[in-house]
Amino acid sequence: MEHEAATAALAALAHTHRLAVFRRLVQAGPSGEAAGDIARALGIGATALSFHLKELDRAGLVRSWRDGRFIRYSADIEGMRQLLDFLTQDCCNGHPEICGGLAKVLDAASCGPAPRPAVLKSRGKR
C-alpha cells in the first residue's frame, strides 16, 4: 500500500458514521450485513449510509455484493491489514524491541484467502 491509498483509507475511517459502520462490519465477519440493517441499527438515513458505504468501498475497506433485493457489505480485512502494516512500517527503525515489535507482529498476521461472496459487485478504482 502506498501513501495515497493509505490517506484515502484513513480519511474513510475518520468519520463517526463510517467508523461505526466499519467496526460493525469487522465484527460481523465475512457474511457481512445488508445496508438497510446497518442503517436501522446505527440510526443513519439510507441516503447518508449509501454515501458513506461508497466512501469505504472506494478506500478498499469494504466489499459489497447483491443478495436478492438487498446489498450486503462486509469489511475487507486484507485492506485493513495493509493499512495497519503501512502505519507501523519500519517502526523504530529496525529496533522492534522499543515498541513491542508492533510492526513485526502485524506482518505475521497474514489473512487467509478472502471468503468469496456469491456475486461480487465491482469496486471503484483502488
Added chain:
Amino acid sequence: MEHEAATAALAALAHTHRLAVFRRLVQAGPSGEAAGDIARALGIGATALSFHLKELDRAGLVRSWRDGRFIRYSADIEGMRQLLDFLTQDCCNGHPEICGGLAKVLDAASCGPAPRPAVLKSRGKR
C-alpha cells in the same frame, strides 16, 4: 480508547502531510526529530507543519518537548497501538481464525514503558 478519540486520531492521520510526518516519526523512534528538520525534510512550510503537528498532538499520536532552541517531536507508539486495537476489536466476532487473528496479535504487542524525554511539554486535552 473510545469512538470519539479514535475518530480524532484517524482524522489526524488522514492528511498527506500529517501521515508523512507521523510515519517519519514512527521510524525515527523515541528520540524523535526537531520540527525544523521535519519541515525541511518533507518540504513543508513552518506554519503549516506547526498546524499539523498540533493536530497530531491533540489526537494523542505524538509527544513533544523542548530541547534548547528546538522543539522535538516523537510518535506516541502507545497511542498508535490503542488505535490499531480499537479498529480490530472483536474482529470476526470471536473467530480470529477467519482474519488471521489480527485482533489477538495486536493485543499481544504491548508497548514497554514509554521512554521519557527530559522535559515534557503539556498536551491538549486527550
Added chain:
DNA sequence: GACTCAATCCAACAATTGTTGAAATATTGA
C-alpha cells in the same frame, strides 16, 4: 405489467478543514 421495497444518484446548501503571510513568543549567544 403494475406495485413495493431496497438502495443509489443527484443537486443545493451548510459546515469543516487547510493554506498563507505577517506578527508574536521563546531561547541562545554575542
Added chain:
DNA sequence: TCAATATTTCAACAATTGTTGGATTGAGTC
C-alpha cells in the same frame, strides 16, 4: 541587552466534505 534562530499564533481566504430531500434504478411479488 540585542540580534538571530526556531516555532507558534492569528486572521483571511480557498477548498473540501457532509447532509438533505426528491428522483431513479433494480429485484421480487401480486
